[in-house]
Amino acid sequence: MALVTISGYPSAGKSTRVAQIQAYLQQRLAADDYAGPKLSVEVLSDDVLNLERSVYNDSRSEKPARGALFTAMQRQMSTDKILIVDSLNYIKGFRYQMYCAAREMKLRVCTVHVVAAPDVCREWNANRKDGRTYSTETFENLIMRYEEPSSMVRWDSPLFSILWLDTEIPGEQIWDALTKGVVKPPNGAS
Numbered sequence: 109m110a111l112v113t114i115s116g117y118p119s120a121g122k123s124t125r126v127a128q129i130q131a132y133l134q135q136r137l138a139a140d141d142y143a144g145p146k147l148s149v150e151v152l153s154d155d156v157l158n159l160e161r162s163v164y165n166d167s168r169s170e171k172p173a174r175g176a177l178f179t180a181m182q183r184q185m186s187t188d189k190i191l192i193v194d195s196l197n198y199i200k201g202f203r204y205q206m207y208c209a210a211r212e213m214k215l216r217v218c219t220v221h222v223v224a225a226p227d228v229c230r231e232w233n234a235n236r237k238d239g240r241t242y243s244t245e246t247f248e249n250l251i252m253r254y255e256e257p258s259s260m261v262r263w264d265s266p267l268f269s270i271l272w273l274d275t276e277i278p279g280e281q282i283w284d285a286l287t288k289g290v291v292k293p294p295n296g297a298s
């Protein structure tokens with residue numbers, strides 16, 4: 109039914125935000141005032157596919173990993189599901205490919221940019237205790253190569269940004285974009 113593409117620097121807090129977004133969407137789907145079709149909210153990630161962070165160490169291992177993510181995404185996208193793709197998704201062309209695949213299936217789409225300053229990510233990456241630390245070289249490389257999403261291009265749009273200091277996620281805006289195709293301007297601006 110919909111595809112949510114996550115994008116952000118390594119260790120920017122993407123999976124943490126994904127858990128919040130998933131919980132929010134599940135809660136809305138279970139609420140009494142929801143009268144739409146029955147939908148599940150599923151997450152596809154490097155971890156689900158057992159892809160180690162070290163696949164990003166060089167392009168020879170990164171390319172097939174990206175291919176595996178894309179194939180799994182194509183297989184899992186469906187009309188009865190909101191699929192959240194939690195990965196770096198840092199290449200513009202790759203996000204474009206994901207968008208085209210989703211639109212081909214007539215799914216609604218949105219992109220969530222999980223934003224944290226490089227220094228914050230560096231610190232969070234160094235302090236990870238889940239065995240998912242990116243090596244220093246890979247981390248710096250990914251930051252350098254990162255292609256920021258833009259609301260000006262249709263494949264990244266609608267685009268929601270969540271900053272590292274944000275206590276709230278734009279849950280309602282994401283919900284409206286996915287279920288109604290409506291994008292409200294932030295803060296009531298018109």
Ligand code: ADP
Nearest residue numbers: 117118119120121122123124125232235236237
């Ligand atoms: P990513 O999915 O981008 O790699 P994670 O969500 O897995 O990032 O978070 C990376 C590390 O940063 C984890 O150790 C996590 O506990 C920590 N982290 C994430 N968000 C925050 C936050 N808002 N404040 C402090 N630490 C955080």
